[in-house]
Amino acid sequence: xxxxxxxxxxxxxxxxxxxxxxxxxxxxxxxxxxxxxxxxxxxxxxxxxxxxxxxxxxxxxxxxxxxxxxxxxxxxxxxxxxxxxxxxxxxxxxxxxxxxxxxxxxxxxxxxxxxxxxxxxxxxxxxxxxxxxxxxxxxxxxxxxxxxxxxxxxxxxxxxxxxxxxxxxxxxxxxxxxxxxxxxxxxxxxxxxxxxxxxxxxxxxxxxxxxxxxxxxxxxxxxxxxxxxxxxxxxxxxxxxxxxxxxxxxxxxxxxxxxxxxxxxxxxxxxxxxxxxxxxxxxxxxxxxxxxxxxxxxxxxxxxxxxxxxxxxxxxxxxxxxxxxxxxxxxxxxxxxxxxxxxxxxxxxxxxxxxxxxxxxxxxxxxxxxxxxxxxxxxxxxxxxxxxxxxxxxxxxxxxxxxxxxxxxxxxxxxxxxxxxxxxxxxxxxxxxxxxxxxxxxxxxxxxxxxxxxxxxxxxxxxxxxxxxxxxxxxxxxxxxxx
Numbered sequence: 456x457x458x459x460x461x462x463x464x465x466x467x468x469x470x471x472x473x474x475x476x477x478x479x480x481x482x483x484x485x486x487x488x489x490x491x492x493x494x495x496x497x498x499x500x501x502x503x504x505x506x507x508x509x510x511x512x513x514x515x516x517x518x519x520x521x522x523x524x525x526x527x528x529x530x531x532x533x534x535x536x537x538x539x540x541x542x543x544x545x546x547x548x549x550x551x552x553x554x555x556x557x558x559x560x561x562x563x564x565x566x567x568x569x570x571x572x573x574x575x576x577x578x579x580x581x582x583x584x585x586x587x588x589x590x591x592x593x594x595x596x597x598x599x600x601x602x603x604x605x606x607x608x609x610x611x612x613x614x615x616x617x618x619x620x621x622x623x624x625x626x627x628x629x630x631x632x633x634x635x636x637x638x639x640x641x642x643x644x645x646x647x648x649x650x651x652x653x654x655x656x657x658x659x660x661x662x663x664x665x666x667x668x669x670x671x672x673x674x675x676x677x678x679x680x681x682x683x684x685x686x687x688x689x690x691x692x693x694x695x696x697x698x699x700x701x702x703x704x705x706x707x708x709x710x711x712x713x714x715x716x717x718x719x720x721x722x723x724x725x726x727x728x729x730x731x732x733x734x735x736x737x738x739x740x741x742x743x744x745x746x747x748x749x750x751x752x753x754x755x756x757x758x759x760x761x762x763x764x765x766x767x768x769x770x771x772x773x774x775x776x777x778x779x780x781x782x783x784x785x786x787x788x789x790x791x792x793x794x795x796x797x798x799x800x801x802x803x804x805x806x807x808x809x810x811x812x813x814x815x816x817x818x819x820x821x822x823x824x825x826x827x828x829x830x831x832x833x834x835x836x837x838x839x840x841x842x843x844x845x846x847x848x849x850x851x852x853x854x855x856x857x858x859x860x861x862x863x864x865x866x867x868x869x870x871x872x873x874x875x876x877x878x879x880x881x882x883x884x885x886x887x888x889x890x891x892x893x894x895x896x897x898x899x900x901x902x903x904x905x906x907x908x909x910x911x912x913x914x915x916x917x918x919x920x921x922x923x924x925x926x927x928x929x930x931x932x933x934x935x936x937x938x
Contacts, residue, residue, distance in 0.1 A: 521767055523732075523735060523736050523767075524732070524736070524767035524768065527563075527728075527731075527732040527735065527736075528562070528563040529563075531563040531564060531728055531732075540565055540566070540567030540568065540721045540724075540750055541567050541568035541569030541570065541720065541721045541750065541752065541753075542568045542569055542756075543566065543567075543568040543758050544568065544756065544757075544758050544890060544891065547758075547890065548783070550779075550783040551783065551866065551890070553779075554776070554779040554780065554783065554888075555760060555888070557775065557776075557779060558760055558762045558772070558776060558888065559760075561762075561768065561770065561772045561775065562761070562762050562763045562764070562768070562772050564725045564728065564760065564761045564762070564763070565725075565760070566758055566759065566760040566888075567720065567721035567722050567724075567725065567750070567758070567759055567760070568721070568756065568757075568758050569720050569721060569752045569753050569755075569756055570718060570719065570720035570721060570722045570753040570755060570756075570757045570758070570759045571717075571718065571719045571720055571753040571754030571755035571757070572716050572717070572718050572722075572755065572757050572759060572887075572889055572891075572894050573716065573717045573718075573897075574714065574715075574716055574894075574897045574898065574901060575690075575714070575715045575716065575717060576714050576901050576904075578608075578692065578697045578710075578711070578712070578713055579608060579697075581688075581690075581692055581713070581715040582608060582609055582611065582612050582692075582694065583611055583612075584688075584715075584717060585612055585615075585680055585688050585694075585715075586611045586612045586614070586615035587615070588680075588682050588686050588688070588717070589612070589615035589616060589619055589680075589682060590615045590618060590619065591682065591686075592619050592624050592682045592683055593624065593683055594624065594625075594683040594684070595624060595625045595626075595627065595682075595683060595745070596616065596619055596624065596625070596626045596627070596680075596681075596682055597627050597679075597680065597681040597682075597727065597730045597731075597734075598616070598626070598627065598628045598629065598630075598680055598694075599628075599629040599630070599658075599675075599677055599678070599679050599680070599729075599730050599733060600629075600630055600677075600678050600679075600680075600693055600694045601630070601631045601634050601674065601675065601676045601677065601678055601693055601871070602630065602631070602634050602635055602638065602693035602694065602695050602699070603628070603630035603635060603644060603693070603694045603695070604635070604638060604639070604640040604641075604644055604693075604694065604695040604696070604699075604700060605640055605643055605644040605647045606640055606695065606696045606700055607696065608695070608696040608697065609694050609695060609696070612694055613647055613651075616628075616651055616653060617647075617650075617651040620651040620652045620653060621651070625654065626651065626652070626653040626654065627653070627654050627655070627730075627734060627742075628648060628653050628654070628655035628656075629655070629656055629657075629658050629675070629730070629733055629734065629737060630655070630657065630658060631657070631658045631659060631674055631675045631676070632657035632658060632659060632660040632661060633659070633661055633671070633672075633674065634674060635657075638695075638699070638700065638701070639700040639701065640700055656734070656737040656738050657737070658675035658733065658737055658883075659673055659674060659675050659883075660737075672881060673766055673881055673882070673883075674877075674881065674882045674883070675733065675765075675882070675883040676871050676872075676878065676882035676883060676884050677689075677729065677733070677871050677883055677884060677885045678690060678691065678692060678693060678715075678871050678885075679726055679729065679730060679885060681723060681726055681727045681730055684723055684724060684727050684745065684746060684747075684749070685719060685723060685751055686717065686718070686719050686723065687717070687718045687719070687722070687723040687726040687727070688715055688716065688717055688718070689715070689716060689718070689726060689869070689870060689871070689885060689887060690713065690714050690715035690716055690857075690858075690869055690870065690871070691713045691714055691715070691856050691857050691858045691869075691870070691871060692711075692713035692714070692715050692856070697710040697711045697712075698710060698711075699711070704824070707852060708852040709822075709824060709851075709852050709853070709854055710852065710853050710854070711853075711854050711856045712849070712853050712854065712855050712856055712857060713856045713857055714791075714857040714858075714859060714869065714901065716869050716887070718753070718759065718887075719751075719753040719754055720750070720751065720752060720753020720754070720755070720759075721750035721751070721752075721753065722753070722759040722760075722761065722887070723751075724747055724750050725759075725760070725761035726761055726885075727745070727747065728747065728761075729761060729763050729885055731745065731747075732763075733883070736767075755891070755893075756891070757889055757890065757891040757893075757894055758889070758890040758891065759887055759888065759889050759890075760887070760888040761885065761886075761887055762776050762870075762885070762886045762887070762888060763883070763884070763885055764776075764872065764878075764879075764883070764884045764885075764886065765881075765882060765883030765884055766880065766881060766883070767883065771879040771880060773870075773872045773878065773879060773884055773886055774798070774800070774801065774879045776868065776886060776888065777801060777804075777860060777868070777874060778800055778801060778804050780860060780862045780866060780868065781801070781804040781805060781808055781862075782804055782807070782808075783862065784808055784813050784862045784863055785813065785863055786813060786814065786863045786864070787813065787814045787815075787861070787862070787863055787864070788805075788808055788813055788814070788815045788816070788860070788861070788862055789816050789818070789859075789860070789861045789898075789899070789902050790805075790815070790816070790817045790818065790859075790860055790874065791817075791818040791855065791857045791858065791859045791860075791902065791905065792817070792818075792819065792858055792873050792874045792875075793819065793820055793854060793855055793856045793857070793858070793873060794825070794828045794832060794873040794874070794875040794877070794878070795817060795819055795832050795835070795873070795874050795875065796828060796831045796832050796835070796874070796875035796876055796932075797835065797874060797875075798876065798879065801874065802835065802838065802839075805839065805842065805844060806838070806839075806842040809842045809843035809844060810842075810843075814845075815842075815843065815844045815845070816844070816845045816846075816847065816902075816906075817839065817844055817845070817846050817847065818847045818849060818855060818857075818902065818905050818906070818909065819832065819846065819847070819848060819849065819855065820848070820849050820851070820853070820854050820855045821848040821849060821850055821851045821909075821910075822851035822852065822853075822854070823854075824854050826931075827931045828875065828877075828931070829931075830924075830927045830928045830930070830931035830932075831875075831928070831931040831932045832875075833924070833928045833931075834928035834929055834931065834932035835932075836912065836917055837914070837917060837918070840912070840913070840914040840917060841914065845911060846911065846912040847905065847906055847909035847910070847911055847912070848909050848910050848911075848912050849905060849908060849909045850908060850909065850910070855905065857901075857905075858870055858871060858872055858873055858874075859898055859901075859902075861895050861898050861899060861902070863895075864892055864895055864896075865890055865891060865892050865895055866888070866889070866890055866895065867888075867889045867894055867895050867898050868886050868887065868888050868889070869886070869887050869889065869898070870884065870885050870886030870887055871884050871885050871886070872884035872885070872886050
C-alpha cells in the first residue's frame with residue numbers, strides 16, 4: 456500500500472481544519488488588526504503559526520490571577536467610599552471629570568487632592584533620592600520594579616534597604632522574573648536581598664515545574680516605591696545602571712534617560728494599593744496590618760489619580776486614558792515615548808487633534824534598543840508627519856526612556872506605560888494622572904530640555920529613506936499586531 460498519498464491527504468485535511476478553526480476562533484473578541492496578523496501567520500506558516508498562537512495567542516493572565524484582580528478592585532472600591540482623599544482643585548474641565556470617572560470605573564482608584572509631586576530628571580539623582588527616603592522609613596518599605604539589579608549605580612539604594620532591614624523594618628520587594636532572569640547581576644541581587652532579610656517575590660514567574668505558567672511574554676512593567684504609606688516614587692526608571700549592565704549596550708555606548716516623580720499625600724495610599732495587589736497576586740499574602748485609611752495631607756495641592764492597567768483587567772485602561780486626554784486637548788499635546796506604536800484608535804485621535812488645530816509634538820529616540828519595536832515605530836512616522844505632528848529625535852547614544860503626556864497647561868500623565876501594543880495589552884503598567892499648572896510647567900521644562908538636545912525630523916528627510924528601511928519598518932509593523 457502506498458502510504459504517501461494517505462499522508463498527503465491527511466496533511467491537506469489537517470491544513471484545511473486549521474484554517475477553518477483559525478477563522479472561527481481567532482477573530483473573537485480580538486482587534487481586527489491583531490486577528491488579521493494571526494490569520495496571516497497561520498495561513499502562510501500553518502504549523503509554526505499554530506504553535507505560536509497556542510504559546511502567546513492569549514493576551515490575558517490566567518483566570519485565577521484575574522479573579523484576584525477582581526477581588527482587589529472590589530476591596531479598593533469599598534474602602535475608597537469611606538475615605539476622604541483631600542480637597543480637589545476647583546473648576547476642573549467638564550471633560551476631565553468624565554475621564555476621572557472612567558479611570559475609577561476601570562481601575563477602582565479615586566482621584567485625590569492635596570498631593571505633592573516633584574520631578575527628578577537626573578538618572579543617578581533619582582536613585583539616590585529614593586535611597587534617602589528609604590533611610591527615613593519607620594514602618595515598612597515596599598519596592599516594585601520591572602528590573603532590579605545590585606550594581607555600582609544602585610549600591611546606595613541597596614545599602615539603604617540593608618540599613619532599614621537591620622533596624623527590623625519590613626522590606627518587601629517585587630521584581631519581574633523574565634526581565635531579570637537573563638540579566639547580569641541576577642544571582643548577586645538575589646543573594647544581597649536574602650542577606651539583608653528582605654521578603655521578596657518574583658512577578659509573573661515562568662516556573663512550569665512549580666505549576667506557575669502563563670503566556671511567557673507577559674510582564675509586570677511597573678516601577679514604584681512606597682515608604683510608610685507617606686512617601687512614594689513612580690515613573691519610567693528601573694533600579695539598575697543606565698546601561699542596564701548589558702555588554703551590547705556598553706559596546707554601543709547606550710545610556711537610558713528617564714523621569715521619576717516623588718509623591719506625598721493621599722495619592723501614596725493609591726500607589727501602595729497597587730503594590731499590595733501585586734504582592735497578594737504573587738504571594739497570596741494579604742498585608743492586613745498595613746493602614747490604608749490614614750491619608751496624610753501632602754506638600755502641595757495637586758490632584759492625582761493612579762491608573763493601573765494590564766492583562767489582569769478586561770480592557771486597556773491606559774489606552775483609554777490616553778485616548779480620552781488626546782480627544783479632550785484644546786491647545787497642546789506633548790508625547791514622550793521610547794516606543795510609540797499606536798493602534799488605529801490612537802493614531803486617529805492624534806491625527807484628529809492636529810486637524811482641530813491642536814499643537815502635537817512627539818519625542819522619540821534617534822536610536823533604538825529593540826529592533827522590532829524600533830522599526831514598527833518608524834513605520835508610523837510618515838502618517839504622523841503628514842498629519843502635522845512635529846517629531847523630535849533624541850540623539851544617540853541615549854535611549855529616551857521617559858513616558859509622559861502633557862495636555863494643554865494643567866494635565867500630565869507620568870508612569871511606566873509606553874504607547875505601544877505591548878504596554879496596552881501585555882504589560883502590567885502604572886500611570887499617574889496629575890492636574891496642576893505648576894506640575895505641568897515642570898514637565899514642560901524637561902520637554903524643553905529634550906527638544907534643545909534633539910533634532911526635528913521633517914517629512915522631506917523621511918521620504919528619502921531607502922527601500923530596505925521601509926520594508927523592515929512595514930514587516931515590523933505587521934508583527935507588532937500579534938497579540
